[in-house]
Amino acid sequence: MKRPQNKIGVGGLEISDYEKQLVNEVLNSNRLTYGPVTKKFEEAFAKLHDSEFALFMNSGTSALHVALAAFKAMHGWHDGDEVLVPSVTFVATSNIILHNNMTPIFVDVEPLTYNIDWTKIEEKITSKTRAIIPVHLLGLPATMDPILELSKKYNLTIIEDSCETMFATYKGRKVGSLGDVASFSTYVAHFLVTGVGGLATTSDPDLAVTMRSLMNHGRDSIYISCSDDEGLEQEKLHEVIAKRFMFVNVGHSFRCTELEAALGLGQLDRIEEIISRRKENANYLTKHLMPLEEYIQLPTCPSDRTHAYMLYGIVVRNGSKRKLVHYLEDNNIETRDLLPLVNQPIYRRLYGNLEEKLPVAKWINNSGFYIGCHSYLSIEELDYVISVFHDFFKKQI
Numbered sequence: 001m002k003r004p005q006n007k008i009g010v011g012g013l014e015i016s017d018y019e020k021q022l023v024n025e026v027l028n029s030n031r032l033t034y035g036p037v038t039k040k041f042e043e044a045f046a047k048l049h050d051s052e053f054a055l056f057m058n059s060g061t062s063a064l065h066v067a068l069a070a071f072k073a074m075h076g077w078h079d080g081d082e083v084l085v086p087s088v089t090f091v092a093t094s095n096i097i098l099h100n101n102m103t104p105i106f107v108d109v110e111p112l113t114y115n116i117d118w119t120k121i122e123e124k125i126t127s128k129t130r131a132i133i134p135v136h137l138l139g140l141p142a143t144m145d146p147i148l149e150l151s152k153k154y155n156l157t158i159i160e161d162s163c164e165t166m167f168a169t170y171k172g173r174k175v176g177s178l179g180d181v182a183s184f185s186t187y188v189a190h191f192l193v194t195g196v197g198g199l200a201t202t203s204d205p206d207l208a209v210t211m212r213s214l215m216n217h218g219r220d221s222i223y224i225s226c227s228d229d230e231g232l233e234q235e236k237l238h239e240v241i242a243k244r245f246m247f248v249n250v251g252h253s254f255r256c257t258e259l260e261a262a263l264g265l266g267q268l269d270r271i272e273e274i275i276s277r278r279k280e281n282a283n284y285l286t287k288h289l290m291p292l293e294e295y296i297q298l299p300t301c302p303s304d305r306t307h308a309y310m311l312y313g314i315v316v317r318n319g320s321k322r323k324l325v326h327y328l329e330d331n332n333i334e335t336r337d338l339l340p341l342v343n344q345p346i347y348r349r350l351y352g353n354l355e356e357k358l359p360v361a362k363w364i365n366n367s368g369f370y371i372g373c374h375s376y377l378s379i380e381e382l383d384y385v386i387s388v389f390h391d392f393f394k395k396q397i
Contacts, residue, residue, distance in 0.1 A: 011189020012376030019266030060185030060198035218251025277375035338368030
């Protein structure tokens with residue numbers, strides 16, 4: 001097939017007229033700080049993920065960071081306490097543990113789903129373990145029920161890293177509602193794209209208040225929005241005035257604006273179409289790459305959950321991925337390594353060679369990558385991708 005002029009990317013974006021309209025309404029309002037558009041976006045997102053609260057901030061990483069910081073503050077956790085994380089995930093999942101002066105403990109992953117292997121968790125739990133961060137990788141929920149059982153048995157907090165997975169379910173329950181708190185990303189190439197952005201969801205009102213404070217410099221929750229002092233009786237107004245510049249936590253500036261919220265709100269209007277197209281594209285790729293299963297492992301989805309297919313993960317069954325990845329890139333098909341973590345230079349420097357104790361992660365690091373299956377790909381582009389895969393393996397035989 002004819003080589004496309006533009007690279008077939010792992011993500012894409014088209015801004016709809018409705019999204020542009022909402023952004024213009026924000027501009028015309030002269031209100032950029034936290035306000036009615038952000039509140040509406042948060043409420044809609046929380047409802048779609050079966051949660052009481054959603055907090056919109058500048059990244060999914062920030063959402064993870066303030067979630068862990070909030071629990072550490074609320075429960076008196078100590079520096080050096082341990083948090084279990086999967087050994088295959090984006091580096092932010094474990095970086096936020098280090099930024100909170102805690103210790104990441106790496107657990108190997110399932111060879112088919114690439115999510116944390118729940119059968120390997122219990123052996124990693126110690127008297128210093130405080131939380132587990134299961135990651136819903138590439139659009140697929142982790143195996144949550146046994147993880148939740150272990151959290152009850154050992155009194156551990158569950159922080160879902162759902163930055164790559166929105167609107168998916170595990171046994172009929174929405175991601176974002178399975179643990180104590182969850183984080184989502186609205187960065188480029190995700191399901192909802194707001195430029196920068198992320199959300200945390202929870203149904204714990206005290207946790208929501210603490211997190212809202214931490215993302216706003218640690219400010220007293222009585223005055224988070226510049227309109228929190230409107231329409232108040234004199235006594236209450238005077239209390240708010242006295243606390244406008246009162247800070248009760250050591251916080252961060254993790255806020256977003258009404259402009260990003262407008263983009264997110266507008267995309268919620270067509271989220272069913274976005275998810276449907278991703279699933280169709282992923283299924284199309286799988287159908288036509290199935291003859292190559294002898295050489296490559298294609299995405300799988302256990303029957304007890306749904307896959308939202310943010311990305312299309314592939315692992316070369318035997319040997320390195322490099323020849324295949326280079327062939328795809330040379331033919332204008334963008335790839336990314338399948339989220340290597342424990343072999344990163346910084347983690348090798350901090351912890352030495354962890355891969356020998358994490359064989360599945362080692363295999364994925366050596367052989368795993370992903371390509372795009374996003375909603376903006378055409379059938380012609382998908383057919384081209386499929387043809388390049390087949391051409392590569394014909395030349396190898």
